[in-house]
Amino acid sequence: MKDILERLQKLLQAHREFVIFGVLVLGCISFYLAQPGEQNHFMTIGNWRVIAVNISTDALMVVGMTLVIIAGGFDLSVGSTLALGGIVCGKLMVAGVAVPVAMVAGLSVGALIGIVNGLIITKIGVNPLITTLAGMIIVRGLAQVVTQASPVTGLPSSFTALGGDMELFGWVRIPWPIVLMVVVVLVADFLLRRSRFLRQVYYVGGNEEAARFSGIRVDRVRIFTYVMTGVLSALAGIMSSARLISASASAGDGAELRVISAVVIGGASLSGGVGTVLGAFLGLLLVGVIENGMEIMRVNIYMKNVVTGMILILAVSADRLDREKLKRFWRWLRS
Amino acid sequence: MTMGITEGAEPILELRHVSKKFPAVRALEDVSIQVKGGEIHALIGENGAGKSTLMKVVGGIHPADTGEILLDGEVLRLGTPLDALRLGIRTVHQEISLAPNLTVAENIFAGNEPTRYGLIDRRELNRRALEVLEPFKVKIPVNSRVGLLSTGLKQIVEIARAMAGSPRLLMLDEPTSSLERHETERLIGILRGLASSGIGILYVTHKLKEIFQLADRVTVLRDGRRVMVKPVSETHPGEIVRSMVGRELERIYPPAGGDIGGELLRVEGITKDSAFEDVSFTLRRGEILGFSGLIGAGRTEVAQSLFGYLRKDAGAVYLNGERLDIRCPTDSLNSGIAYLPEERKALGLYLGMSVVDNFVSANLRKYSRLGILSGREMDGACAGAVDMFRIRTPSIRQHVRFLSGGNQQKLLLARLLALKPRILIADEPTRGIDVGAKSEVHTMLRRLCDEGVGVIVISSELPEVLGLCDRILVFHEGRISGEVSRRAATEEKIMHLATGGGLSVEET
Numbered sequence: 001m002k003d004i005l006e007r008l009q010k011l012l013q014a015h016r017e018f019v020i021f022g023v024l025v026l027g028c029i030s031f032y033l034a035q036p037g038e039q040n041h042f043m044t045i046g047n048w049r050v051i052a053v054n055i056s057t058d059a060l061m062v063v064g065m066t067l068v069i070i071a072g073g074f075d076l077s078v079g080s081t082l083a084l085g086g087i088v089c090g091k092l093m094v095a096g097v098a099v100p101v102a103m104v105a106g107l108s109v110g111a112l113i114g115i116v117n118g119l120i121i122t123k124i125g126v127n128p129l130i131t132t133l134a135g136m137i138i139v140r141g142l143a144q145v146v147t148q149a150s151p152v153t154g155l156p157s158s159f160t161a162l163g164g165d166m167e168l169f170g171w172v173r174i175p176w177p178i179v180l181m182v183v184v185v186l187v188a189d190f191l192l193r194r195s196r197f198l199r200q201v202y203y204v205g206g207n208e209e210a211a212r213f214s215g216i217r218v219d220r221v222r223i224f225t226y227v228m229t230g231v232l233s234a235l236a237g238i239m240s241s242a243r244l245i246s247a248s249a250s251a252g253d254g255a256e257l258r259v260i261s262a263v264v265i266g267g268a269s270l271s272g273g274v275g276t277v278l279g280a281f282l283g284l285l286l287v288g289v290i291e292n293g294m295e296i297m298r299v300n301i302y303m304k305n306v307v308t309g310m311i312l313i314l315a316v317s318a319d320r321l322d323r324e325k326l327k328r329f330w331r332w333l334r335s
Numbered sequence: 336m337t338m339g340i341t342e343g344a345e346p347i348l349e350l351r352h353v354s355k356k357f358p359a360v361r362a363l364e365d366v367s368i369q370v371k372g373g374e375i376h377a378l379i380g381e382n383g384a385g386k387s388t389l390m391k392v393v394g395g396i397h398p399a400d401t402g403e404i405l406l407d408g409e410v411l412r413l414g415t416p417l418d419a420l421r422l423g424i425r426t427v428h429q430e431i432s433l434a435p436n437l438t439v440a441e442n443i444f445a446g447n448e449p450t451r452y453g454l455i456d457r458r459e460l461n462r463r464a465l466e467v468l469e470p471f472k473v474k475i476p477v478n479s480r481v482g483l484l485s486t487g488l489k490q491i492v493e494i495a496r497a498m499a500g501s502p503r504l505l506m507l508d509e510p511t512s513s514l515e516r517h518e519t520e521r522l523i524g525i526l527r528g529l530a531s532s533g534i535g536i537l538y539v540t541h542k543l544k545e546i547f548q549l550a551d552r553v554t555v556l557r558d559g560r561r562v563m564v565k566p567v568s569e570t571h572p573g574e575i576v577r578s579m580v581g582r583e584l585e586r587i588y589p590p591a592g593g594d595i596g597g598e599l600l601r602v603e604g605i606t607k608d609s610a611f612e613d614v615s616f617t618l619r620r621g622e623i624l625g626f627s628g629l630i631g632a633g634r635t636e637v638a639q640s641l642f643g644y645l646r647k648d649a650g651a652v653y654l655n656g657e658r659l660d661i662r663c664p665t666d667s668l669n670s671g672i673a674y675l676p677e678e679r680k681a682l683g684l685y686l687g688m689s690v691v692d693n694f695v696s697a698n699l700r701k702y703s704r705l706g707i708l709s710g711r712e713m714d715g716a717c718a719g720a721v722d723m724f725r726i727r728t729p730s731i732r733q734h735v736r737f738l739s740g741g742n743q744q745k746l747l748l749a750r751l752l753a754l755k756p757r758i759l760i761a762d763e764p765t766r767g768i769d770v771g772a773k774s775e776v777h778t779m780l781r782r783l784c785d786e787g788v789g790v791i792v793i794s795s796e797l798p799e800v801l802g803l804c805d806r807i808l809v810f811h812e813g814r815i816s817g818e819v820s821r822r823a824a825t826e827e828k829i830m831h832l833a834t835g836g837g838l839s840v841e842e843t
Contacts, residue, residue, distance in 0.1 A: 194710075196703040203696050206685035212644065213682050214697040214750075215668035273687055331414060 016267030019318075020282040024289060031293035042296050049175065053243075055288040056177035057082070057236040057252075059281060061259045062266075063188045064229030066280040067198070068128075069263050071225045072205035072272025073121065076132040077113060078233040078259055080139035082252030085110045085234025087143050090152035090247035099159045103238055110234025111227050113139060118223030136256065143249040151248035155241065163243030177239050184232070189277040201225060205272025261308065262287060265315040287311065344371040345408070347535035348393065348424075348504050353402030355388055362388050364559045365402070370504065370535040375526060377546045377567070378539045380556035381579055381741070381769035386539045389556070390506050393537075394426045395419035406503060423503035429512060429767065431489050433496075435482030440464035442481050443496045467499045470532075471525050486630065487518030491525070498529065505529065506537045511545060512767045515629050515795065516830075523549045541769060543572045555579055576770060588774075588802035589781040591821065595805060596620030598656075599789040600758055602641070605650030610636040611813040614650070618758065618789040623780060625804030626793040628833045632810035634793045635677060638760045642674040643667040654757070668697060671757035675747055675764055677793070679740070683747045686736040690728050691717040693735050694750050701753070720749040725775065741772025748779060759783060760791045765799060777803055797826045809833050 031042045041047050061078045068075045089106030093099060113135060120131045165173040192198045203211040204221045211218050233252075241247035266283030268275025290311070291304050346369040355362040363385045370376045380386050391397045393404060395413035404411045406422055413419055419426075433442045440461045441448070449459040464477040468491075475488055484492065490510055497505055507526075511519040526549060530536050538550060546553050547567060555563040555578045563570075563578040600618040605611070611633035618624050626634040640647040643661040652659045654670060661667045667674070676682035685693050694717040695702055702713045717731045724745045728738055735743055744764065751759060761780065765773040780790050780803065794800050800807055807819045809832035817832040 194707050196699045196706050196708055199699055199708060202688065202692070203685060206688050206692075207681075209682045210685055211696070212664055213642075213674065213676055215665040216696070217663070217665055273685065328414070 016279045017276065017282055020266065020279065020286055020315075024282065024286050027286065027289055027293065031289075031296065034297060040296065042293060047292065047296070049178070051285075051288050051292045052178045052181070053175050054292070055284050056175075056181040057240045058255060058259055058262065058284055059181040060184055060232045060236040060239070061229065061255060062262050062280045062284050063184055063277055064225075064232035065259045065263045066188075066266070066268060066275055066277050067192070067201055067225040068229050069260070069268045069270060070192075070205045070272060070275045071201045071222050072208065073222060073225060074128040074132060074260075074270070075117065075226060075229045076129065076256045077117060077135035077139055078229055078236075079252035079255035080136045080143065081110050081113050081230055081233035082237035082240065082255060083143040083247075083249055084113070084139050084146075084237070086237030086241035086247035086251055087146055087152055087249065089234075089238050090155055090241050091146065093156055093159055094152060094154055099156060102159075106238050107231050107234045110230035110232070110237075112230070113234075114227035114230025115223065117230070118226035121226070122219040122222050140249070147247075147249045149249060151246045152241070153246045155245055155247075160242050160245050162239065163245070177243060180235075180239060185277060185281045189281075192277050197221075197224075202273055205274075207273070258287070258308075259284075261312045265312055267315075267319070269319075283315075344373060346371050346405075347407060348537070349403075349405040349408075350389075350393070351403040351405070353389075353392060353399045353404065355392055355397060355400050357388075362559050363392065363399075366556070366559070366561050367402075368537075368554055368561070368564070370537050372533045372535055373530050374551045375530050375536045375538055375549055377550035377553040378537060378556065379541070379543075379546065379553060379575060379579060381739075381771055384556040384579075384769075385559040386556055387508070388559075390426060390508060390537070390539065393419070393504075393506065394424060420500065423500070424506070425497035425500060425502040425504070426506045427490075427493050427497050427508065427510060429508045429510070431486070431493055433481045433489060433492060436480060438478050439468075439475055439481055439484070439492050440477040442492055443467055443477075443499050445496070447499070463499075464495075467495050470498075470528055471495060473521065485518075486513050487515060487521075490514060490518075490522065494522075494525070502534060504535045504537065506539070508539045509541060509767060510538075511540070511542065513630075516797075519545070541767065543575060546575070547572070579770060589778045591805060595622045596787060599654070601653040601656075603651045603653070605637070605640060605647045605652065607636060607640055607645065607647050610645070611640075611810075614813075614815055616808055616815065616818075618791060620787045620789055621784045622806065623784055623790045623792055623804045625800040625807040626791060626810060627795075627797070627800045627807050627829050628810030628816075630795060632833065633813040634810050635762055636813075637810075638674060638762055638791065638793060641667070642672060642760065644674070668754060668756075671755075673751040673754055673756035673759050675751055675759065675761040677762035677766065679743055679747065679767075684735050684743060687734060689732045690721065690726070690735055690738070690746060691731040693746055694720060694731075694753070697750050698753050716753065720746075720753065724749045724779070739769075739772075741768035741775075744768050744776065745772065745779075748776065752779075752783065756788060758789045758791070760793070762793045763795065764792060765794075765796070797829060800824075800829065801826065 032040070061082070065075060065078065085106045088109045089102045092102035092105055117132055117135050120126050121128050162176050164176065166176050166179050167173055192201070200216050200221045203214060203216055204218050208218055237251060240251060262284035263275065263280040264270065265286065266275065266279035266281065268280060287308050290307055294304060294307065295301070348370040350366055350368045353366050354364050366389065378386050378389065388397065392399045395416045395418050398413065404413065406424070411422065434445065443464050444460055448455045449463060450456055461477045468475060468477070471491055473488070473491060475484070475492065481489060481492060494510070511522060514522065523545070526536060540546065550567050552564065552566050553570065553575065554561060555575060557579060596619055598617050599620045603615050604613050606613055614637055628634050636645060639645040641652060643663045643666055652661070659670060661670065680686060685696065691713055695713045699708065702708055702716065714731060721728065721731060726742050726745045726749065728742060735746065738746065764776050764780070780792065784790055792804060801824050805821050807824055807829065808815050809817045809819065809829055811833055819828055
């Protein structure tokens, strides 16, 4: 019996995804049971569509952030990049540039921010936290300068259609943001597990010097991770402006902390080398579901933050606890 | 229990039938030990034999499952490391754990500084530090930052810090593993002095020679059990080795190889400012070339420059007559030069990752098609290597953190050899690993030579250099001070060259 428990604990620690998924299912069940009757629309397709659309932009950033954090880095500039990417794309379209060209330009802005962050971190050796903190402030400032604080509107309808539904066989309708989210998460999860290039991200985060001695081009890998967050954040910006039919300089404010929380809840370690895209995505979904459930339960809307913070600290603490520590804690309680 | 020199003295530390179990790791089974006042008690055993566990149990890091620990005749209840510290049990770990940016005095009294009006009294701090260092009879400026000291002096500061708490029992875990010979001798003198003041010393080591130089009694552990305890005067190295491994080591060093081939690597006048100067040599196929010298003589720097980790300022390197342009380790591995770093944990291993992840890290290309890795191929190759190199691990999914030092080193070698290198540079390949693993590593290196690979071995252990290498280059202060052939080499000759004795003893 004890042996089984021990094995189970090991299995759960090794596969964070199962644990979060379990918690997620438990959460759903309790929200479903908490308020019986017809007015509880928690378990309806319509509500899940809302949840999914709500997390769809964060999910793109979560994918990039997972890479950065596994490589032992950190990126605070994602929220600002989201804003600037959306604005650049929007401004160009309003000025008459073709939609695809404007989108590529928006993504390039994200890539450029990533390259600059990555170069400063690897070649000059500034701490990632500081580098991207500065990046976050500068990029947000640029977004405000470009827009003069008035949102970009009048986006072409061929573009805003991206915020709408994809139609299949004439009767299945799935919002494009959800489609994009699912595709990006699945592809990224597969590549991070199986591709040769992305496997290097784990080695770099696991032990940077050992990675160098293994012949891994460490700086190249780290810069790549920042470019990926940049591009994915800009993509998030483009998608959210398509959905909201406008791009504003305040878009994505505070997104960086939400995204980092989700990645950490999903099992990544800030010291690097550990984490998966699927775990991080489930972390984000968990937070999204709980926030949604609390709204439906009509819990005080400001409780959302309290709960999100508690999930974060619980998830990380659960990781740190082992039997030895529990025993010690128990002994301390008794003494 | 056998009585020795310390007959009659009261035991300071006593372990009675101590057992400890871990889920995956070998631990302790029914171990009893007595360390008496004024005694230096050596503890020896292969890696994984339970030495570290024993120290951790006594140090309060892990509670024992069964059995008793007594200090000065009283049964201890150790909950935390702090309990052990308060009772006067001090541990000096193998890895130096000083704060490099604080001064010597600050390190010695870390957490326990003398204060005046709530502020640190710097003058008093330095005075007391001098007092603590006094019996060590070495000159260490108490004001200097620890990061600036040599490894040998850091080790002494580490011991001084332990002594500052006037302990009853001092436990040392392989304190000499990164020390030069003269530093080791100085340390042995210091420890003898400390013991004569009446404290007990438990000394964990891998080096047989040291046991006979300094210990009063020796306990041998094997697979978590005590297999021998004897006064040192009543035993001999052969007996200790036999009880450690449970078998006779047929031969400690593999016999010299057969044919040494033509020139493989030629190094011409490579120089790196304030590290090494004008270093030239050749390495031939199937040859083991030794780099001997004192720590700080520039051997590691030369090796890391060849590997592309450090940049050289001048000079040229030719592989098979072709000039190499190596800018980073990736280039170097691509041209067939592999490097086994001295600092296993810092530069070699991904401690939080599995055996298989560690094994494939330098060789991902080999296990992938169109950029996608094949889990089955990686697992298969790794399982093969685990078998071939006899790496002891419960599974290839085990985190390497839980492997013993010898097995970690074999894993690193396996990783490099999977690359089929033309040249292998092994930096202190057997440091801190047990006798059995050591001889396996030696055999591996020799077998590699027989396949035509050129091997460079950097080693601070003279017997290893003498036993293993076909030719030895001796470094002194960043230059090659002489070359000695296997036939002509003696410890004296090498030490002479290494200490800058001048006179060249060249012979081929």
